[in-house]
Amino acid sequence: MACMPQSQVPSDIPIDPSRATARTRFWRGTELGSPIFLGYVPVGMAFGILARSLGFSTPEAVACSATALAGAGQFIALSVLSSGASVAAVLIATTIVNMRYVLFAATLSPYLRGVSIPKQAAVAFTLTDETFAVNIAEHRLGLSTPATMVGVGAIAWVGWVLGTFLGALGADWIGDPSRFGVGFAMPAMFTALFIALAEDWRHVVTGLLAGILVLALPVLTSLGVAISSSWFLVTASTLAATVATVVWHDE
Amino acid sequence: MTNNLSSATIWGVIVGMALLNYSVRFLPIAIVSRMDLPRPIMRWLSFIPISVMGALVASEVMRPGGQWSNPLTSPSVYAALVTAAVFKLTRSFLGATVAGMASFVVLQRVLPTLLG
Numbered sequence: 001m002a003c004m005p006q007s008q009v010p011s012d013i014p015i016d017p018s019r020a021t022a023r024t025r026f027w028r029g030t031e032l033g034s035p036i037f038l039g040y041v042p043v044g045m046a047f048g049i050l051a052r053s054l055g056f057s058t059p060e061a062v063a064c065s066a067t068a069l070a071g072a073g074q075f076i077a078l079s080v081l082s083s084g085a086s087v088a089a090v091l092i093a094t095t096i097v098n099m100r101y102v103l104f105a106a107t108l109s110p111y112l113r114g115v116s117i118p119k120q121a122a123v124a125f126t127l128t129d130e131t132f133a134v135n136i137a138e139h140r141l142g143l144s145t146p147a148t149m150v151g152v153g154a155i156a157w158v159g160w161v162l163g164t165f166l167g168a169l170g171a172d173w174i175g176d177p178s179r180f181g182v183g184f185a186m187p188a189m190f191t192a193l194f195i196a197l198a199e200d201w202r203h204v205v206t207g208l209l210a211g212i213l214v215l216a217l218p219v220l221t222s223l224g225v226a227i228s229s230s231w232f233l234v235t236a237s238t239l240a241a242t243v244a245t246v247v248w249h250d251e
Numbered sequence: 252m253t254n255n256l257s258s259a260t261i262w263g264v265i266v267g268m269a270l271l272n273y274s275v276r277f278l279p280i281a282i283v284s285r286m287d288l289p290r291p292i293m294r295w296l297s298f299i300p301i302s303v304m305g306a307l308v309a310s311e312v313m314r315p316g317g318q319w320s321n322p323l324t325s326p327s328v329y330a331a332l333v334t335a336a337v338f339k340l341t342r343s344f345l346g347a348t349v350a351g352m353a354s355f356v357v358l359q360r361v362l363p364t365l366l367g
Contacts, residue, residue, distance in 0.1 A: 035344035055256040060265065067269035077264055081256060087263040095271045100303060105279035107296045112284045120284065124277035129307065134344075136300050181352035184330055187311035188351025191331045192338040194304040206298050207305030214306040215313055232310065237302035244298040245291060 022147045029151020032138060036130045036152070037159035039189045042182045043071060044163020045174070050078055051164075052171035065164035069128060069157060071186065073098045099234050104132040111139055112146065119146045126153025133193035140199065202248055210240035324366050326358035 044065060051061035068074055073094040080090045104127055112120050123146060131152050138144040138152075167174065198204045214236035221227055227235060288296075312327045313320060322328045334351030341347065 035348055038345055039348050056261055060258075060261050064265045064268065067265065068272050070268070070272050073268065073272065077268060081260070081264065087260055087267060090264050091267040091271060094268055095275065098272055098275050101272070101275045102279050103296075103299050103303065105276050106283045107299050109280045109283035110288070110293070110296075112280055115284070117281065120280050121277060124280050125273065127276045127280075129303070133300060133304065179356070181356040183315070184327065184352050184355035185348060187308065187315075187327060187331060188334045188348045188355070189344065190304055190307045190311060191334040191351065192344050192347040194301070194308050195335055195338050196342075196344075197301045197304055199301075203298070203301040207301040210302035210305035211309030214310045218314065218319075233303070233306050236306040237299060240302040240305070241295050241298035244302075245295040249291070249294070 025145050025147035026151040026154075028143075029148035029153075030155040031151075032134055032148065033131065033152035033155035035189070036134065036156040039130065039185045040071075040156060040159035041163035041166070043185050044160045044165075045167030045170075046182050047071075047074055047078075048164040048167025048169070049171045049174060050075070052168050054078055054082055056168070058165070058168040061168040062161060062165050066157075066161045068094075069126060069160055070094065070098055071128065071160075096228070096231060097233075100129075100237070101127055103234070103237070104129075108132065108135065111135075111144065115146045119150065123149045123153060126150075126157050128156060130189055130193070131156050133197060137193070137196045202244065206240050206244040209243060210237050213239055324362060326355055326362055329358050329362070330355035 047065060048058075048061050051064065052058070056064070064074060064077075068077075076097050077090050077094045080093045085093075105124065108123070108127070112123065115123075131149075134152055135144055135149050138148065194207060198207060214232050217227055217232045217236060308331065312325075312331045313322065315325075315327050320327060330351050333354040334347050337350040338344070338347035
């Protein structure tokens with residue numbers, strides 16, 4: 001036994017093919033998610049810089065990004081905090097903005113039937129606008145699996161946390177991140193995702209309707225209709241989807 | 252900007268956001284994936300992704316930061332068109348995002364002088 005060469009692979013441990021494929025699928029997910037990574041690093045940096053300017057330490061800013069992973073929600077939390085609001089007010093504001101995740105989660109769940117709770121938990125943890133859209137687009141091609149979704153989420157999480165860390169760390173000498181076009185990273189990603197998700201003309205019409213509604217809501221509010229701006233997105237998209245469902249109910 | 256947030260406030264926000272965020276993401280997946288949804292609801296859900304993206308693009312491009320912008324002079328509008336065109340041609344999220352950001356930076360500088 002003692003003279004057995006180190007390199008010899010014990011033949012009584014078979015290579016589990018299903019494990020190998022799950023790993024391949026996970027890495028495919030990280031590949032699919034790489035544009036999200038590149039989009040999240042600069043926006044995460046912007047969050048890190050802003051959080052530091054409000055009195056967060058670097059570990060606090062990183063902990064916030066690592067556990068919340070909510071782009072818009074985190075920026076709103078900062079702006080509500082800076083206005084001197086209570087913890088409860090901050091949490092209510094971010095939760096309203098994050099209510100869209102209920103829709104995303106419900107939309108993804110038919111694809112996650114029969115999937116174990118830990119895997120569902122991992123997919124849920126990294127559910128964002130971008131990971132959702134990439135996973136749905138991949139599903140339309142019939143290629144997505146739970147392992148792929150976890151891979152997409154993992155690379156997105158790394159980008160967001162890494163960006164926050166770099167931003168918080170370099171807050172003092174980076175200065176204003178907007179000169180790198182950071183402000184347009186998210187809108188650009190959403191624009192590309194919109195086109196990727198538009199399957200046919202019905203989708204295009206529904207998406208345009210949602211866009212018109214989301215712009216009409218602030219006009220209505222200025223005329224005295226009481227809708228908080230944090231509800232605009234959820235209201236407009238559920239209304240547009242409802243209209244589409246009613247109009248095209250028999251197809 | 253205020254610089255006097257207490258550590259308790261900051262950690263209250265961090266822990267509270269983590270718990271609430273995770274609940275709105277995980278509970279619907281855990282519950283809905285164990286139910287049989289009626290067809291109309293499945294149809295409705297199939298229109299949700301495109302609706303959310305349409306609403307996100309419209310508000311980010313037309314009302315950046317919650318303020319109306321003039322669509323004729325707004326760099327966001329033109330940069331979104333560049334992004335859409337690049338994605339249409341290349342089908343690359345990364346390429347489209349980078350092209351969008353780059354054109355946004357350039358347009359921000361160039362548009363005011365071009366349009367007087």
